[in-house]
Amino acid sequence: MSDLAVFYEHPKWFAPLFAGLDARGIDHVAIHADGFVYDPADPRPPAPVILNRIAMSSFLRAPEHPIFFAQGLMAQWRAAGARIVNDADVLAVDASKARQLALIAGLGLAIPKTRVVHRAADLVAAAGALAWPIVVKANIGGSGAGIVSYDSPAELAAAVADGSVPDSIDRVLLVQEYVPVRGGAITRIETLGGKYLYAIDVDGGGGFDLCPADVCLTAPGKAAVTITRANPAPTMIDAAERIAQAAGMDVGGVEMMIDDRDGCPRFYDVNALSNFVADPLHVLGWDPHDRLIDWLADRIAEAKAA
Numbered sequence: 001m002s003d004l005a006v007f008y009e010h011p012k013w014f015a016p017l018f019a020g021l022d023a024r025g026i027d028h029v030a031i032h033a034d035g036f037v038y039d040p041a042d043p044r045p046p047a048p049v050i051l052n053r054i055a056m057s058s059f060l061r062a063p064e065h066p067i068f069f070a071q072g073l074m075a076q077w078r079a080a081g082a083r084i085v086n087d088a089d090v091l092a093v094d095a096s097k098a099r100q101l102a103l104i105a106g107l108g109l110a111i112p113k114t115r116v117v118h119r120a121a122d123l124v125a126a127a128g129a130l131a132w133p134i135v136v137k138a139n140i141g142g143s144g145a146g147i148v149s150y151d152s153p154a155e156l157a158a159a160v161a162d163g164s165v166p167d168s169i170d171r172v173l174l175v176q177e178y179v180p181v182r183g184g185a186i187t188r189i190e191t192l193g194g195k196y197l198y199a200i201d202v203d204g205g206g207g208f209d210l211c212p213a214d215v216c217l218t219a220p221g222k223a224a225v226t227i228t229r230a231n232p233a234p235t236m237i238d239a240a241e242r243i244a245q246a247a248g249m250d251v252g253g254v255e256m257m258i259d260d261r262d263g264c265p266r267f268y269d270v271n272a273l274s275n276f277v278a279d280p281l282h283v284l285g286w287d288p289h290d291r292l293i294d295w296l297a298d299r300i301a302e303a304k305a306a
Helices: 017-024 068-079 088-096 097-106 120-129 153-162 236-246 288-305
Strands: 006-007 028-032 049-051 083-085 114-117 132-142 147-151 172-175 186-192 195-203 227-228 252-260 267-270
Touching: 006 017, 006 068, 017 028, 017 288, 049 288, 068 083, 068 088, 083 236, 083 288, 088 097, 088 267, 097 114, 097 132, 097 172, 097 236, 097 267, 114 120, 114 288, 120 153, 120 172, 186 236, 186 288, 195 236, 195 288, 236 252, 236 267
Parallel strands: 006 028, 006 049, 049 083
Antiparallel strands: 114 172, 132 147, 132 172, 186 195, 186 252, 195 227, 252 267
């Protein structure tokens, strides 16, 4: 049995992580979700520590995605005593923007004004209590997928009528006030072990695909994205840490923006799949993968000592 198993789906995102683990001599096995079969009556995990790296955007790459498959698998391995990094409960939060917003609002933090529906036919009525323009979001998205803005009730009604509104693989949709972002950039605050790791400002020129990783930035057709190191106020860091801890998230990002209408910081996304920023040595001056590997090594040591 290896000391660490990495359960993943994207073919390229984790090359820096695997290279770092190799360089540190950490005994690990990489398990790709495709082709993996498990027996519900055989709970034995492949390692005492398992790093779950299943992305919500996996449904964009394959209709037979592993999002729900992984939730059952991680729950089984956790029940067998494995230390799961971003376990089934975290996956469940990651797989629901509605749950994320409820969690954030429950902590007393501001979110964009939102309504949640399960039928496209209810979108127009749900948007009635919101200020226009609005956006419709898929409950399970990724890389900006499933987000469309509408300027008026008539425009939204026409989209509902012709079936062009977004869909979500769980058939849950969010109707949300469009928030004009002060300065044009959102802030992504990354956490590790429930504590602040780093932050970046991401400016997508008004677009919704704000993935900051190297593979995302070089994807065909990807709109230009500007990434700079950010230094959030201590109150924002504290808020992001509270969100990560409430979600039980071991490693992941929390996204927020300053509403240009009133200057209010609004938190709107919890992303448990942290593939970290592209060109970290230039943007940050250090590589977050090094900190993640240090943290994983500590978890392995704890598992061995248990």
